[in-house]
Amino acid sequence: MDFVSFLIQVLNSLQYGLLLFLVASGLTLVFGIMGIINLAHGSFYMVGAYLAFALTGMTGNLMLAIALGLPLAFVFGAILEWALFSHLYKRDHLEQVLLTYGLILIFEELRSLAVGDEVHGVTIPELFSASIPLSDNLSYPVYRLVISVVCLALAGGLYWLIQKTRLGMMIRAGSHDRDMVKALGIDINLLYRTVFALGVALAALAGMLAAPISSVYPGMGSSVLIISFVIVVIGGVGSVWGALVAALVIGFADTFGKVLLPDLAGLMVYLVMALVLLWRPEGIFRKG
Amino acid sequence: MKKAQTTRRTLMQAMLGAFASVLAGALLPLGAAQAAEKIKVGLMLPYTGTYASLGTAITNGFKQYVQEQGGKLGGYEVEYSVVDDESDPSKATENASKLVKRDNVDVLVGTVHSGVALAMAKVARDTKTLLIIPNAGADELTGPLCAPNVFRSSFSAWQPAYAMGKIVAERGHKNVVTVTWKYSFGEQSVAGFKEAFEKAGGKVAKELYLPFPNVEFQPFLTEIASLKPDAVFVFFAGGGAVKFVKDYDAAGLKKSIPLYGSGFLTDGTIDAMGGSGEGLMTTLHYADNLTNPKDQAFRKAYAIAYKQQPDVYAVQGYDAAQMLKTGVDSLKGAKFDKDAVIKAMETAKIDSPRGAFTLSKAHNPVQDIYLRKVEGRDNKLVGVAEKALADPARGCRM
Numbered sequence: 001m002d003f004v005s006f007l008i009q010v011l012n013s014l015q016y017g018l019l020l021f022l023v024a025s026g027l028t029l030v031f032g033i034m035g036i037i038n039l040a041h042g043s044f045y046m047v048g049a050y051l052a053f054a055l056t057g058m059t060g061n062l063m064l065a066i067a068l069g070l071p072l073a074f075v076f077g078a079i080l081e082w083a084l085f086s087h088l089y090k091r092d093h094l095e096q097v098l099l100t101y102g103l104i105l106i107f108e109e110l111r112s113l114a115v116g117d118e119v120h121g122v123t124i125p126e127l128f129s130a131s132i133p134l135s136d137n138l139s140y141p142v143y144r145l146v147i148s149v150v151c152l153a154l155a156g157g158l159y160w161l162i163q164k165t166r167l168g169m170m171i172r173a174g175s176h177d178r179d180m181v182k183a184l185g186i187d188i189n190l191l192y193r194t195v196f197a198l199g200v201a202l203a204a205l206a207g208m209l210a211a212p213i214s215s216v217y218p219g220m221g222s223s224v225l226i227i228s229f230v231i232v233v234i235g236g237v238g239s240v241w242g243a244l245v246a247a248l249v250i251g252f253a254d255t256f257g258k259v260l261l262p263d264l265a266g267l268m269v270y271l272v273m274a275l276v277l278l279w280r281p282e283g284i285f286r287k288g
Numbered sequence: 289m290k291k292a293q294t295t296r297r298t299l300m301q302a303m304l305g306a307f308a309s310v311l312a313g314a315l316l317p318l319g320a321a322q323a324a325e326k327i328k329v330g331l332m333l334p335y336t337g338t339y340a341s342l343g344t345a346i347t348n349g350f351k352q353y354v355q356e357q358g359g360k361l362g363g364y365e366v367e368y369s370v371v372d373d374e375s376d377p378s379k380a381t382e383n384a385s386k387l388v389k390r391d392n393v394d395v396l397v398g399t400v401h402s403g404v405a406l407a408m409a410k411v412a413r414d415t416k417t418l419l420i421i422p423n424a425g426a427d428e429l430t431g432p433l434c435a436p437n438v439f440r441s442s443f444s445a446w447q448p449a450y451a452m453g454k455i456v457a458e459r460g461h462k463n464v465v466t467v468t469w470k471y472s473f474g475e476q477s478v479a480g481f482k483e484a485f486e487k488a489g490g491k492v493a494k495e496l497y498l499p500f501p502n503v504e505f506q507p508f509l510t511e512i513a514s515l516k517p518d519a520v521f522v523f524f525a526g527g528g529a530v531k532f533v534k535d536y537d538a539a540g541l542k543k544s545i546p547l548y549g550s551g552f553l554t555d556g557t558i559d560a561m562g563g564s565g566e567g568l569m570t571t572l573h574y575a576d577n578l579t580n581p582k583d584q585a586f587r588k589a590y591a592i593a594y595k596q597q598p599d600v601y602a603v604q605g606y607d608a609a610q611m612l613k614t615g616v617d618s619l620k621g622a623k624f625d626k627d628a629v630i631k632a633m634e635t636a637k638i639d640s641p642r643g644a645f646t647l648s649k650a651h652n653p654v655q656d657i658y659l660r661k662v663e664g665r666d667n668k669l670v671g672v673a674e675k676a677l678a679d680p681a682r683g684c685r686m
Contacts, residue, residue: 005514012506108336117341119527121534121560131540138513139540214503215534215560217527219338223501255507258498266470266499 001259004135009255015144017251018151019210021244023224024231025154026203029195031229032238033162033175036085036196037096040103041228042221044200048073048207050111053120053216062125066208070201077200081193089178089192108218117218122211147209154202159240171195175238230269234276235283242285249276326365327616327624330393332383332408335372338526339400341556342601343372346422348594349605350397353613356589361609362616369393373404380407388415394624395420397608400601402426402473409438418626422608423601427476430652432683436630439651441608441638443573444679445473446480448550451657451673452521452571453484456548461518463493467508467532468523470497477523477550485521493517503531509539520545525552530560537564554662555600568662571673574600574642575658576666583641600642607640614638650681
């Protein structure tokens with residue numbers, strides 16, 4: 001591998017890592033901070049991608065679709081929380097697994113009934129459709145770089161929200177001791193509804209942003225589910241920075257695994273996970 | 289909405305079928321004694337998950353042929369038992385056994401996913417049930433695992449890829465990089481391509497594999513850019529195919545390094561590629577604008593019955609029914625006799641919409657492989673890449 005290729009592969013790793021963070025960010029909130037085992041995370045991602053497809057078809061522009069889709073996803077999350085998840089906080093993890101697994105099946109069926117089983121594409125907005133030449137024959141799509149910037153902004157925003165704001169403080173306190181927070185006069189139900197809805201909106205945002213590069217197809221949710229859990233667990237459950245670092249580590253492991261050790265590429269991500277957990281069973285950034 | 293349509297359609301088909309059988313009964317009073325004979329067909333196909341649309345197309349094609357025969361095959365009523373295999377190999381043995389043992393089917397028809405089909409073939413061999421595979425392309429099914437009671441109406445992974453190897457060499461490319469998922473269908477496609485391409489004097493510079501179903505292609509595009517081959521050959525299907533073609537185009541590689549693929553790259557995926565697929569050349573046993581009258585009649589009838597254009601999967605389902613009919617015809621109304629059916633199927637000449645084909649010794653179609661080029665929303669026929677190409681059926685002792 002010559003030096004230029006190496007640099008491009010580093011760029012690929014960073015970009016893929018940031019995309020993975022975006023995909024896992026919703027799960028960081030719902031699983032990491034609220035402590036719900038949410039297997040339907042991939043379904044929310046899929047809902048986002050299909051929303052992007054449907055709304056881009058109607059409005060003719062992905063940016064507009066995202067602007068419309070985000071509030072829709074937020075409301076959808078709030079309704080789900082009210083109808084289903086709010087009954088589960090005090091129950092066993094197994095019941096959360098059962099519910100969210102059921103949701104996967106329901107969302108897949110609904111998707112099949114509503115839009116069918118074909119593969120669809122979403123067009124990249126005109127503004128970002130260019131490519132930047134990197135070498136004599138390879139160029140880099142601007143849209144991918146835009147996604148990276150959005151991911152960084154999102155990571156910063158989430159960190160600020162959870163660690164630096166009063167709302168974040170309440171959320172962290174709530175995940176620690178629900179009853180005490182309630183006793184202090186905080187409306188924990190509303191708080192949790194908001195956080196859950198935010199988690200769903202983030203998962204949907206990931207799906208919407210990824211739709212133009214990943215295309216929109218049945219079963220796309222399951223392709224991101226496992227990797228999202230891997231990232232949240234490696235990063236240290238509940239840590240936003242941890243998830244970001246973990247996503248980047250996985251980005252590098254996957255990219256260079258494919259190039260340098262193609263026979264082990266499928267194993268690479270899980271090898272890294274095992275090593276990190278041996279080194280730090282609580283994940284990279286888990287506090288106390 | 290969709291449900292309601294299906295029901296209405298089913299109802300109409302049922303009425304048509306009933307009408308036809310009444311008519312046949314009136315014209316052929318002697319046939320009345322045979323009306324009790326039925327054949328039980330077990331459809332084991334994916335109706336949910338990634339391959340759901342393929343399973344539906346195959347079912348539609350199969351039922352269309354039965355409808356054309358007046359709702360019967362060779363004079364026998366057809367009774368369906370349907371199972372959704374979910375493209376899940378871990379449930380395949382149980383599902384297939386259920387059809388054979390509980391529903392007592394005479395013939396199994398399925399499936400799309402090769403892993404599931406391998407398990408079905410095992411059940412078919414163990415229980416000596418007739419099996420017709422309407423898609424799954426794993427070479428083994430008509431290779432080392434071939435069996436007298438296992439037939440295929442589709443193709444082997446080797447066939448389209450081998451045809452492409454010759455084409456790419458003829459087009460003057462000497463040095464090619466291949467990319468596919470690391471699973472048997474991908475590996476068999478690359479092997480078929482390599483065999484023909486290197487025989488014609490080309491050289492496969494590097495075989496790149498990524499774990500299935502990973503679709504992060506960027507590291508490989510970087511590698512291709514630095515290797516600078518004359519051309520790239522890939523096998524991908526579905527969402528992965530769309531993403532690869534779009535990424536390849538967005539990386540600017542399409543301009544300098546031509547991309548070729550085994551046909552599934554551009555089947556059912558062209559719209560989603562949004563222009564990135566334009567001009568791509570692929571090889572397959574079907575194309576969108578064949579000129580034979582059989583295909584034109586088939587497409588017309590299919591479009592009327594199902595309100596959409598048929599694809600290669602529908603053709604394979606249609607031909608599975610045709611193969612079964614040829615077999616059943618030989619019974620002349622007697623009780624279902626598997627050995628007689630097999631014997632008749634082996635020598636059948638199937639008048640397929642793809643063009644007539646016969647079956648090899650290992651029961652795989654000996655068929656023309658077409659070179660197609662993406663133009664607009666179609667895989668336009670360019671020419672015949674290989675005439676009457678037979679899978680080598682390596683490892684088949686039959």
